Amino acid sequence: MAKKPPAKRKRPKKIVSLQPVTLAKGRPSSYxxxxxxxxxxLCQLGATDRDLADFFEVTVVTIWSWQSRHPxxxxxxxxxxxxxxxxxxxxxxxxxxxxxxxxxxxIVVDKNVQRLDIIEHVPPDVTACIFWLKNRRPAEWRDxxxxxxxxxxxxxxxGANMSIAEAQALFRxxxxxxxxxxxxxxxxxxxxxNE
Numbered sequence: 001m002a003k004k005p006p007a008k009r010k011r012p013k014k015i016v017s018l019q020p021v022t023l024a025k026g027r028p029s030s031y032x033x034x035x036x037x038x039x040x041x042l043c044q045l046g047a048t049d050r051d052l053a054d055f056f057e058v059t060v061v062t063i064w065s066w067q068s069r070h071p072x073x074x075x076x077x078x079x080x081x082x083x084x085x086x087x088x089x090x091x092x093x094x095x096x097x098x099x100x101x102x103x104x105x106x107i108v109v110d111k112n113v114q115r116l117d118i119i120e121h122v123p124p125d126v127t128a129c130i131f132w133l134k135n136r137r138p139a140e141w142r143d144x145x146x147x148x149x150x151x152x153x154x155x156x157x158x159g160a161n162m163s164i165a166e167a168q169a170l171f172r173x174x175x176x177x178x179x180x181x182x183x184x185x186x187x188x189x190x191x192x193x194n195e
Contacts, residue, residue, distance in 0.1 A: 030058065031066050036076040043080025052077075096128035 039052055053060045067074040098121065105116045133141040162170070174182055 031070060036073045040076035040080040043077055044083045046084045092128055092132060095125045096132045098122055098124040
């Protein structure tokens with residue numbers, strides 16, 4: 001009879017109580033609630049994240065951290081940047097379509113300085129038009145065109161339409177034929193197409 005393996009001793013389970021661990025919090029944040037409004041105003045003027053970091057005397061990473069930890073700061077930045085983007089969009093549209101503005105021209109007539117109110121016109125800018133259309137209507141105005149390479153190619157050989165695969169098979173077959181048989185089959189195909 002085979003010996004039984006020795007029975008494993010059961011160890012009594014130790015009950016471990018876990019104590020909450022408090023980690024060091026590190027340096028306190030320099031963020032203040034009024035920064036959200038200041039950041040919004042700066043972003044409306046076109047400030048970037050680097051500009052904000054310079055203004056608040058922190059790093060760009062700190063600005064990103066404030067955005068993730070303080071939803072009101074993030075929302076203020078988004079509102080400010082959106083306002084600046086809207087202003088640029090309106091300016092681009094004006095440049096693309098042309099615009100008119102009032103101006104003042106100073107001239108000298110007989111040693112007298114005169115100020116004349118004039119209306120000047122800025123013609124549409126072709127580059128701005130192209131940029132606008134490429135972004136607003138990319139399907140019609142983008143530089144890159146898509147070509148469909150998945151359509152079936154057919155060849156017209158000896159009056160018969162066939163696919164490329166069929167033509168390749170025919171050529172392989174013709175390569176292995178004796179010359180007399182090949183001439184005879186070509187004459188047969190030629191006589192069928194003339195009918």
